[in-house]
Amino acid sequence: MHDSSVGGPLLWPADEPWPHCDAPHEGGDHALAELRLQQRIRASEAMHPDGDAPVPGYTPAEQAVLDRLDSDETWHDSSWLEGPVALLPLAQLYVRDVPGLRPPAGAGADLLQVLWCPFDHPPEQYMPRTVVVWRSAAAVNEVFTSPPEPPLVVEEYLPEPCVLAPEQVTEYPGAGELSGELLEQIGDWSLWQAAGAGVDSSYAPYPDSFYGSHLSVAPGWKVGGWPMWGYTDPAPRSCPACGTAMDPLLTIATFEWDSSNGSWIPYEDQAAASSTDPRYRDLTQPTRIQIGSGYKQQLYFCPAAPEHPHIELMQ
Ligand SMILES: [Zn+2]
Numbered sequence: 118m119h120d121s122s123v124g125g126p127l128l129w130p131a132d133e134p135w136p137h138c139d140a141p142h143e144g145g146d147h148a149l150a151e152l153r154l155q156q157r158i159r160a161s162e163a164m165h166p167d168g169d170a171p172v173p174g175y176t177p178a179e180q181a182v183l184d185r186l187d188s189d190e191t192w193h194d195s196s197w198l199e200g201p202v203a204l205l206p207l208a209q210l211y212v213r214d215v216p217g218l219r220p221p222a223g224a225g226a227d228l229l230q231v232l233w234c235p236f237d238h239p240p241e242q243y244m245p246r247t248v249v250v251w252r253s254a255a256a257v258n259e260v261f262t263s264p265p266e267p268p269l270v271v272e273e274y275l276p277e278p279c280v281l282a283p284e285q286v287t288e289y290p291g292a293g294e295l296s297g298e299l300l301e302q303i304g305d306w307s308l309w310q311a312a313g314a315g316v317d318s319s320y321a322p323y324p325d326s327f328y329g330s331h332l333s334v335a336p337g338w339k340v341g342g343w344p345m346w347g348y349t350d351p352a353p354r355s356c357p358a359c360g361t362a363m364d365p366l367l368t369i370a371t372f373e374w375d376s377s378n379g380s381w382i383p384y385e386d387q388a389a390a391s392s393t394d395p396r397y398r399d400l401t402q403p404t405r406i407q408i409g410s411g412y413k414q415q416l417y418f419c420p421a422a423p424e425h426p427h428i429e430l431m432q
């Protein structure tokens with residue numbers, strides 16, 4: 118809980134109420150306790166790559182759970198939930214680890230915590246609802262070590278616990294946010310050649326797609342940066358309380374990269390990403406989160422007043 122992480126645990130004060138969601142829920146899935154066991158089995162397998170000590174065999178209890186998950190016997194619809202739903206830890210980011218993370222001025226905050234309710238919330242949003250908390254890590258004395266959990270989750274909204282090693286990258290706005298003049302220049306192959314950018318000549322007929330895939334907007338989880346548009350065209354994001362143009366806070370992405378934008382793979386993952394070893398199959402989706410059919414959930418905040426409600430978009 119003293120690391121920047123996805124999927125918890127959070128540095129949460131023992132004397133502060135844990136957030137719950139009382140909106141109507143849709144969707145359903147497996148019992149969380151059984152999915153947690155599956156996560157622990159995956160983590161234990163990841164600790165034993167081939168050549169090391171073999172993965173210990175499943176206990177009869179573990180095997181029984183895996184069989185039940187496979188057979189969908191543990192599937193329940195959301196009517197199985199009773200009362201408000203306890204939120205799950207989604208992300209915890211220390212300012213010291215994330216160069217682009219700017220806490221609200223004045224309050225001494227150095228830790229951003231995002232929790233979410235792991236269900237769809239129709240009709241307003243077919244995504245989890247998030248709660249955003251800024252706090253000072255030093256002000257947390259006694260830590261809440263056993264937060265409540267929902268009995269049930271949508272499996273695609275259960276983050277795989279990960280420790281983060283954030284990296285700063287340079288981005289440029291998506292093509293949909295550029296002026297006509299800049300778009301023309303980006304689509305002019307002779308300008309790319311004159312610049313000596315060394316772009317592969319297979320992009321000569323459509324250099325704008327090189328810009329879109331490899332230069333402009335980073336595809337994975339990120340703080341700040343330029344928004345990736347795709348589900349809709351670019352649209353203004355105004356604070357619902359005061360109308361100020363909102364700034365991007367956090368992007369929760371389904372995929373870190375895909376076959377079209379592999380230049381965004383972190384250097385340390387490149388060898389593994391080109392491996393056919395099945396142990397590396399989850400590199401594009403280390404958090405196992407899926408938004409819609411592979412989209413991103415973007416959180417925006419009001420720069421004029423941090424207490425104004427944040428908004429979230431699917432893109
Ligand atoms: Zn909810």
Ligand SMILES: [Zn+2]
Nearest residue numbers: 356359419425
């Ligand atoms: Zn505002």
